[in-house]
Amino acid sequence: MAIGKRELDKVLINPAGKQVMHNHELGLSLRESAKGVLTWQGKYSFEGKQYRVDYGHYPQMSLRKAEDAHAETRHLVAEGIDPKLERQQEVVITVKDLCREWMAKYAAHHRKRLAIPEREIKADINPSIGHIKLSILKVRHINQCIDQIMARGSKAHARKILGLLRQICAWGVRRGYLKNDPTASLRKSECYTPKPRERYLNREEIALVWKKLPELGLSVQVVLATKILLLTGQRRSEITLSKWQHLDLESGSWFIPETKNGKPHKIPLSKQVISLFEELKEYSNNSQYVMPSPKGDGPMSEKVITRAIARKQSHFGIEHWTPHDLRRTAISGMNGIGVMPHIVELLVNHSLPEMLRVYVQGKQDSELFEMQRDALEQWSNHIQEVCHASGKA
Known part of the structure; x- marks a missing residue:
């Protein structure tokens, strides 16, 4: 005999104190737990195996709604669809x-x-x-x-x-x-059609920024990272996401496993950059990350650098600039001091256009790597000379 509304109310008022299954009809039943929790369940057979599916708790789910839910289960089985898989799909509703x-x-x-x-x-x-x-x-x-x-x-x-x-x-x-x-x-x-930015820092601006960075109350990590970006031409995320295992300060190399173009990248480090990384390590609190987040175990967000520079923008006294402009500054600056274009492109992990590929044909990776090292040493020395010449080192 199918359990009805009157029997349901009796179960609700007088729990059995043990697990009991109250059958209704066509495989629908009400499971009563030892603690008195009442759960509608549907029993069905699919591809030769028996399954049960929970529909909801009584009295939150009425008998009528439970019957409707079980009727849908039986309909799915008749259509050759596994109700459990279908219910998993229904979880995606918002x-x-x-x-x-x-x-x-x-x-x-x-x-x-x-x-x-x-x-x-x-x-x-x-x-x-x-x-x-x-x-x-x-x-x-x-x-x-x-x-x-x-x-x-x-x-x-x-x-x-x-x-x-x-x-x-x-x-x-x-x-x-x-x-x-x-x-x-x-x-x-x-929404917005972006215009390609052409901003880069000239000699006087480089010297001014280099001097001002430590004087504005910015965190030491942000100051050091900003200088490293200028000296290497890399992206913000590439330093914030880096781990110390990616850096070999003894041999002077930096491996970047994930880049914007999807290709891993390895660059040499100038003596000045090695020194900056060594100083940065003193502030990493034994974290695996070069720039750990102060709020947890993960890395610092690249936006921290951008926002920090934005907050102090008026103190520089020059045309507005962003940390990403330092990448353009490095590319333009290295080309300006005579570094060969294909070496600059390799340093910033750009794919070489066809007209530049001829310059790397027949050259070993190790040879190209040392050419990049020489280029970054030249750029690093140039930055120091610019700062000294301006009396702002």
Whole structure:
């Protein structure tokens, strides 16, 4: 006999004090735990094996709703679909769920720097539209998220987040989580069309920045890292994500396993840069990272350097500059003192254009590496000469 509403209420009021299974009909039952917790369960057979699936607790889930849930289970089995797998798919019901799945099933296998999309999802997507159900997700919700970022003046960042949302939604369509892509009609150019930056520091500005950096109350790590970026032409993330195991200060080399173009990179170090890294190590508190975060076990964010320089921008008394401009300064500066263009390109991990490849044909990697070392020593000596000549060393 199927258990009815009257029997359910009796069980609720007078628990058995032990685990009991109260059968209803067609494989639906109510499991009573020793502590009196009542859980609706459905029993079904799929591909010759018996399974049970939980639907919810009584009285939060009524008998009628439990019957409906079990009817759906039986319908799926009749269609040749495993209800457990189908229920796992149903967990992805909001934008936040979709972002989580994208991180786990796509980004983890195809993105080298997971911390970046993870941070952007947490800071910009989830707080704005993370709660929106995928079944009602529309282009207006995407615009809402982007408009909020635009409103705070971050046009370039809004463009970046829209690009991320386009990746996630397109993947969601391919996986069947979304029927339509709400970002399909949107273009990143509507947020912001970036203009290539041409800013680099001239001789006088280099000397001024070199002198001012230690005088502005910036952290020693930021000061040292900024000088290393100027002397090597590398990117912010390449120093913040580096570990001490990647540096061989005795032989003077720096291995960068992950770069923007996806290729690992190894560069020689000038004597001055080795000295700066040795000083930086004194402030790493035995961390594995060259620039550890003060808030945990991970590395410092590259944005720490950018924000620190931005806060002190007015103290330099020159045209606005950013830490990334130091990379352009190094490239321009080395070319200016006579370093061969193909050596400069190799130092900053650029792919050589066809017209420059002829200069490396037949040369051993070790020979090219030492040529790069000579170039960085020249650049380092040039920086020192510029500072001394300006009386600002």
